[in-house]
Amino acid sequence: MADEVKLYGLGGSPFVCRVKIALNMKGIKYENFEEDLGNKSADLLKYNPVHKKVPVLVHNGNPISESLVIVEYIDDVWKGLPILPQDPYEKALARFWAKFVDDKCMPAVYKVFGSKGDEQVVAEACEQMQILENELKVKGTKFFGGDNIGLVDIAADFMAYWLGIIEEATEIKFFTKDKFPKLTEWADHFVNCEIVKEILPPREDMVSFFKKRFGKA
Numbered sequence: 001m002a003d004e005v006k007l008y009g010l011g012g013s014p015f016v017c018r019v020k021i022a023l024n025m026k027g028i029k030y031e032n033f034e035e036d037l038g039n040k041s042a043d044l045l046k047y048n049p050v051h052k053k054v055p056v057l058v059h060n061g062n063p064i065s066e067s068l069v070i071v072e073y074i075d076d077v078w079k080g081l082p083i084l085p086q087d088p089y090e091k092a093l094a095r096f097w098a099k100f101v102d103d104k105c106m107p108a109v110y111k112v113f114g115s116k117g118d119e120q121v122v123a124e125a126c127e128q129m130q131i132l133e134n135e136l137k138v139k140g141t142k143f144f145g146g147d148n149i150g151l152v153d154i155a156a157d158f159m160a161y162w163l164g165i166i167e168e169a170t171e172i173k174f175f176t177k178d179k180f181p182k183l184t185e186w187a188d189h190f191v192n193c194e195i196v197k198e199i200l201p202p203r204e205d206m207v208s209f210f211k212k213r214f215g216k217a
Contacts, residue, residue: 005030098155117172160187169210
């Protein structure tokens with residue numbers, strides 16, 4: 001019997017895109033359900049009663065929530081291109097850096113735009129991003145995952161694509177090649193990967209969305 005795979009998401013969400021990238025990497029066919037977060041579907045509320053948010057992956061009737069948990073689940077269930085390293089120590093390191101992106105980098109970066117580019121807040125965000133920049137420099141690889149994208153690259157999809165979009169929408173720019181040569185090069189490689197590029201939301205739509213959100217429209 002074929003696997004039944006459903007994804008409840010939102011096209012413009014970097015968290016949903018993480019899951020789509022993982023599904024793409026494994027070549028998994030799935031049914032996509034676009035949610036309206038102002039009027040959440042009964043299915044979304046049934047499948048994710050705790051957080052009531054996207055993404056939710058439903059595999060043969062079993063729901064899994066939280067983007068990085070879903071990505072790991074996809075890697076465990078389906079063979080093909082690996083997302084996490086096989087070595088236990090390397091796997092633990094990948095989880096550490098993915099958590100660092102979620103817990104430290106993303107909140108610091110979002111805060112920059114909420115503060116309208118306050119210098120101190122920008123400095124704090126750059127400090128967190130410099131840690132990632134250094135990690136890439138030490139690895140000396142194209143991606144955090146080596147020659148191919150892995151868990152940390154997928155976790156950092158926001159920085160690769162959405163960060164530049166919000167900078168354009170708000171006219172607050174700090175993610176530059178001068179400051180972060182390795183990270184900007186990585187971002188360019190990442191968004192131009194075929195498996196990533198084909199699922200990213202249209203840039204113009206995202207710029208318009210964030211212009212409205214930050215009162216620049």
